[in-house]
Amino acid sequence: MAKFEVAMVPWLAIGHITPFIHIANELAGRGHRISILLPNNTALRLQHLILHPNLINIHTIILADIEGLPIGAETASDMPEDPMGHPLAVAIDLTRAQVEEHLSKTKPHFVFHDLVHWIPDITKQLGLISVCFHVISAASLTMPLVLQRIVPEITTLTQEDLSKLPNDFPASFINKLRGYDRYEFVHSLLHISRSPGVGIASFYDRIFISMKNCDVLSIRTCRELEDGFCDFIGNHYGKPLLLTGSVLPELVITPLEDRWANWLGGFEVDTVVFCAFGSQLVLEKDQFQELVLGFELTGLPFFIALKPPIGCQTIEEALPEGFEERVRGRGVVHGGWVQQPQILSHPSVGCFVNHCGFGSMWESLMSDKQVVLVPHLGDQVINTNLLVEELKVAVKVEREDKGWFTKESLSKAIKSVMNRDSEVGILVKKNHVRLKEVLGKPGFTSGYIDKFVLGLHEIVNQK
Incomplete structure (x- = not known):
């Protein structure tokens, strides 16, 4: 097959950029050429993830000096108190001229984007094909459509509310919404209704406009998880929908840092609870303290890897009084970077507590650990509903x-889930094992990528 060229303009959050790099690696591994548009320091931070530097090029874009944007901030994780904040959105939108100049010079076959909603405007002018590649779940992508139909001020989800959903909205999901935690549901919708950029009202608009105006839709998911949602999205927007599967990289076998390997090695198999909330989430101090006290209350050994809470420079200053003395020897709370894949694969770890961002969701599914979810905002709430209510694996x-x-x-x-005799723990473990067997079978992941690439070829040939 002929080789094609791709440009990628991901939203500037690590959880968005990383899957773009992973799909770039898959495409480059099949001989295609990719350029990824990123700020310089972010590119340097993530350069190690690029597996085919001869075919994947980083094109540097420069963010404008916007009021409210911290010096040196280039991604959402550089804005700890408001990771989806207005200044970063404005700065991203002001790169439009740079992006357009690059695309007009290079003329790639495809331009991948997600929340950068103005990409289709540029590609249409240049005769290029825009691919809206979303790294969040298909279930989450249906929520903007729910937002159009349900008034946020209501306090309970009634039958009348549910009747406002599209007729082809997945029936099983509607059933699970009956009696669903109203706070969580509304909070997840309202979260994407703020933080505008240049000439746009909300993140909801970014999602909707990107999907409405693109030429091709693509989602980092698989039908084995979200068949009904994928059908709904494809039918609703009436354009090609290509799925990539999980796009998880193969785990590079590097040793776990000695201090953590030695500490974890002191516990029996499947007894340690590991907690991590991703690169963006920063808790309020009272939330943070309630969290660590909850781990103490379990009586189990635990390893917590979180950023210091808002207003604190270090983890140590945020810990409750007497906490360190009480858990010494069985509990670690670490405020720095850790090798999460290696920790999750350690035999002593038996449970993964996370916020259910889509990346963490996939890591949970592909692990052999019990899964406990603490969604905080946005799509995390919807992903949690999918794993807990639909799939019953957490x-x-x-x-x-x-x-x-x-x-x-x-x-x-x-x-x-950690009590071996718990009916709930036994049930979710059984379901998790069964689903992992499907997702992890030989050729499953590569098969999705092969179909994805084939779909791109067909679209190029039709042009």
Whole structure:
């Protein structure tokens, strides 16, 4: 088959950029050429992820000096108190002229984008093909359509509310929404309704406009997880829909850092609870303290890797009084970077507590650990509903009316899956094992990529 050229303009958040690099590696591994448009320091941070430097080129873009954008900030994780904040969105939108200049010079066959909603405007002018490649779940991508139909001020999801959903919205998901935690549902929708950029009202608009105006839709998911949602999206937008599967890279076997390997090695198999909330999420101090006290309450050994909470420079200053002394020897709370894949693969780790961002969701599914979910915002809430209610492979921590959980509810959720005699723990483990067998069978991942590439070839040939 002929080789094609691709340009990629991902939203500037690590959780978005990384899957773009992974799909670039898959395409380059099949001989195609890719350029990824990123700010310089971000490119340097992520250069090690590029497996085919002879075919993948980083084209540097420069972010404007916007009021409210911290010096040196280039991604959402550089804005700890407001990772989806207005200044970064404005700075990204102001790169439009740079992006257009690059595309007009290079004329790639395809331009991949996600939340950079103005890419289709440029590609149409230049005669290029825009591919809206979303790295969040198909279930989450249906939520902007829900937002159009359900008034956020209501306090319960009634039959009348549900009747406002599209007729072809997946029936099983509608059933699961009956009695669904109203706070979580509304919060997930409202979260994408703020933080505008240049000439746009909200993140909801970015998602909707990107999908409406692109030539091709693509989602980092598979039908084995989200068949109904994929059909709904394809039918609703009436354009080609290509799925990539998980696009998870093969784990590079590098040793776990000695201090953590030695510490984890001191515990029995499947006894340690590991907690991580991704590169962006920063908790309020009271939330952080409730979290670590919940782990203490389990009585189990635990390893927590989180950023210091808002207003604190270090993890140590944020810990509750006497906490370190009480958990010494069985608990670690670390504020720096850790080798998450290696920790998750350690035999002593038996449970993964995470926020259910889509990357963490895939890591959870492909691990052999029990899964406890603490969604915080946006698509995390929808992903959690998918894993807990639809697939029944995880449990979630129940929330209070104010939207946060207590140490008791966190402890209860963890113990419900870590107790070997727990009916809930046995059920989710059984379902998880069965699903992992499907997702992990030989050729499953590469098969999705092959179909994806074939679909791109067919689109080029039709042009």
